[in-house]
Each structure stands twice: as C-alpha cells, then as structure tokens.
Amino acid sequence: MDRRQGLSVRLKLTLSYAGFLVIAGALLLAAVWVFLLRGRSNSLKVPDRSDFLRVFDPSNFGPVVFVPAGILVLTFLLVFGLVGGWILAGRMLTPLIRITDATRQVANGPLSYRIRLPGCRDEFRELADSFDTMLAQLEAHVAEQQRFAANASHELRTPLAVTQALLDVARNDPDHDTGELVERLRVVNTRAIDLTEALLLLSRANQRSFTREHVDLSLMAEEATETLLPLAEKQGVTIETSGDMSITIGSQALLLQLTTNLLHNAIGHNLPEQGIVWVTTSVRPHTVVLTVENTGEKVTSQLVSTLTEPFQRGIERLHTGHAGVGLGLAIVKSITQAHGGTLTLTSRPAGGLRVTVQLPAASAHTQTGGDQA
Helix, strand or coil: CCCCCCCCHHHHHHHHHHHHHHHHHHHHHHHHHHHHHCCCCCCCCCCCHHHHHCCCCHHHCCHHHHHHHHHHHHHHHHHHHHHHHHHHHHHHCHHHHHHHHHHHHHHHCCCCCCCCCCCCCCHHHHHHHHHHHHHHHHHHHHHHHHHHHHHHHHHHHHHHHHHHHHHHHHHHCCCCCHHHHHHHHHHHHHHHHHHHHHHHHHHHHHHCCCCCEEEEHHHHHHHHHHHHHHHHHHCCEEEEEEECCCEEEECHHHHHHHHHHHHHHHHHCCCCCCEEEEEEEEEECCEEEEEEEECCCCCCHHHHCCCCCCCCCCCCCCCCCCCCCCCHHHHHHHHHHHCCCEEEEEECCCCCEEEEEEEEEHHHHHHHCCCCC
C-alpha cells in the first residue's frame, strides 16, 4: 500500500511533550496573574528595555515585569520541552526500532531470528514476544511444508520409477508374461492414484474450502463401519459401534473420510486374529466426540506423537494387503483442525491405540455464529 510521507513518531512525541509543557506553563502563568497580580495598582503597558532590567527587583514586581518574565519562561519551557521530548521519545521508541530492524532482517534472511526483547512486560515487549511467537510458528510451518513436499515427491517418484522399470522390462523382453506385467502395473498405478487423491484431499482440508452443514457423527460411524465391514471380516477383526446422536457443523464428505480413515487404520494395525475395534460417539458440553480404539501391539508415546505427520506409517501392519500411502492420520488431523476441533492420540495400556476427535457441537456453532466457507 502506497502512503504519503508523514511526520515520524519520534517527532510527533517531541512536539506533544513540548506543547504540553508550554500549555502547562501558560496555565501556570495565567493562574499567577489571576490570583496574585490582578489586584495591583500598576497599569499594564508594553514593556521596554528598562523593564527587563528590573525583572528581579522585588519592589518593581508587577504586571509590567510579569509579561516579559512570562515570555522568557514560556520560551525556556518550549526549548526544554523540545530537547527533553526528543531524548525521551528516542528512549521510549528504542524497542520499536529493534522490532522494525527484526522485521527487515527476517524479510531478507532466515526465519530463525528472534528479537528476545529484555526488560519488564509492557506494550512493546508484548509486541516483541508476539512477533517471536509468530516467527516460531511460521518457521515450524515452513519446515513442515518443506518436509511434506520432499516426502510427497519421494512417494510419487516411487510408483513412477517402478512403472518405468516394468515398461523397460517389457520392451527389452517381448516374450515376458504380459498378464503379470499388466497386473503389477495396475497395482502400482492404483497406489499412485490413491496417493494423488490423498494429497488433493489433504490440500482441500487445509484450505477449508468446503460447504458446511449439519452432520451426525454417529451416522458417519455407521456408514464407515458398513463400508469397511468386509475388510474387517476378512482380517478377523470385530467392529463394535455405540453412542448417541452427535451433531456438528461441517463437510459431510470430509467427516466421513475422517471416520473411514480412523476405522481403516484401526483395522490395519490390529491383532493377527480376534482383534477388536470400538467406535463410539458422545456429546459433551459444547462439543461432540468421536472415539476409535483398537487392540494391537503396544505403541510407545514417542511413536504416538509422530503418527499424525504426513507419510508416517508407524509400526508395520499386521495384515497383508494395501499398505496405504501414509497420509491417513495426517488427513484426519487436517480435517479436524479445519472443523475447529482437536485430535488426541493415546496408547492403550493393553496394546493398540485410542484416537479421540472433539468437534464443536452444532449448538455451539449456532451460538458463536459458526464459520462460513
């Protein structure tokens, strides 16, 4: 935005200090005139040079010498206010200068720079601390995006490289079994498509570009269970669903994807036989809760803290089959944040994982006005 050049803040503060001193001095002199000199018999006249020589003579103190003395006092206050105000304004604005220098340095350098303004808490230091916090969040976000881009490139390169290798084999060996080649190409291509769709879904959730409507999480849990029931039966996993009607406001498609990802993850990372998945929904004050628990191997807290990172697959799946693209829980996290909710992952003492998704209830959305995309 183009702005016209104006007075500096330091100059404005200086003029304000000086103006205040002059006004205060004028009021003081006026008070002295009204209450001390108004009753004197000396008539007010324009002073000459001899009057200035009698300023400090007590016998001649009156309106004649009061006026030039007042002018001298006001002149002194003006000069003193300008000089003192300039010095004081400079000292007061020193933290702001440091903040300005920091913004220029960050704009042209790394995001790791921090102001770390010393001293007690005041407006400038709160501004500096907020700026440091913003820089820390921005640095973490940029680093996360860089890791995501690198991982996505690696994941996309793998199926493309495999496809290239298979095609090279087919070209160099015309007598190779084409049926096996086509099947392997189909599997690799399916993985690439799944990864691309997952990336698009993750981007859509991060941008929050979706229409909001009333969604019942209990219905999402039932639909996801019905969809994945054949997979669960094939792998010997029992799904138990329970809970109350839990209505929030958001995207039905994204919340269904969230529930499906959680359930698919719980089925895939389970016991080799007689595994169980519990899916429950509940209502709390101002929030609705979706909880997905599963049996399985014990998971360390260190591993749990990394499971929502993109392309983090955690422990090996105990069931053979499609290994996923490593974005399941990352998509769940993004969808949860896009709906103003919180995602909590905890390991179960007996083994397995408990995932809790808390979203604002529909009534809470109504009270606060809700977000409109």
